[in-house]
Amino acid sequence: MAKLDGKVALITGAAAGLGEGISTAYAKYGAKLIMVDLSPEVEKTAEKLRKEYNAEIITVVANVADRAQMDAAAAKGSFKGVEAWHIIAVCLQGIRIAIPAAALLAIPSSAVAAALNSMPAWLTDGMSIGGGMVVAVGYAMVINMMATKEVWPFFAIGFCLAAVSDLTLIALGVIAVSMALIYLKLSENAGSGNGGSNTGDPLGDILNDY
DSSP states (O other): OOTTTTOEEEEESTTSHHHHHHHHHHHHTTOEEEEEESSTTHHHHHHHHHHHHOOOEEEEEOOTTSHHHHHHHHHHTOHHHHHHHHHHHHHHHHHHHHHHHHHHHHSOHHHHHHHHHTSOHHHHHHHHHHHHHHHHHHHHHHHHHTOSTTTHHHHHHHHHHHTOTTOOHHHHHHHHHHHHHHHHHHHHHHHHOOSTTOOSOHHHHHHHTO
């Protein structure tokens, strides 16, 4: 009898990365799993664990940020409902940023300058340090979200291109869009090919060979 026989585990972010690792460990020790992720790729991860460990697994494609709506949409099998709430969440995020920005536009610049100048040195120094930490945390969050073998090459290329001072932001944007279009076209061609071990992800296939 395995350590977790009879136990049920609900794991979020289970399609890849840390969530996939936790799912693998729980499946190995006999737990029944409910694997939740934003990406439909969670079903592929679940199928791999079913074959390897004969695990009982239910997969749910949902955003756990809004529990009530996502549970209801997932229960109905309404993937369009899940996508709609994703869009609503993005719009609300934009409104959250737009309201303070609009308020600042309505305040005279002289009033803002006077308020900043009246701040004590310890506060401005702390804000400067905090601002630097925000950048580091932001990069860490991006890396955490992009921690897949398919995306890492683009991430590395982006850092290299950013070091080229002659390239403007517009040029970097054009390069990024062009690479994305090439990647999507390669994915489409790979997915429509016959035979072989293609997964529909050209970079994934290349990296799997190494």
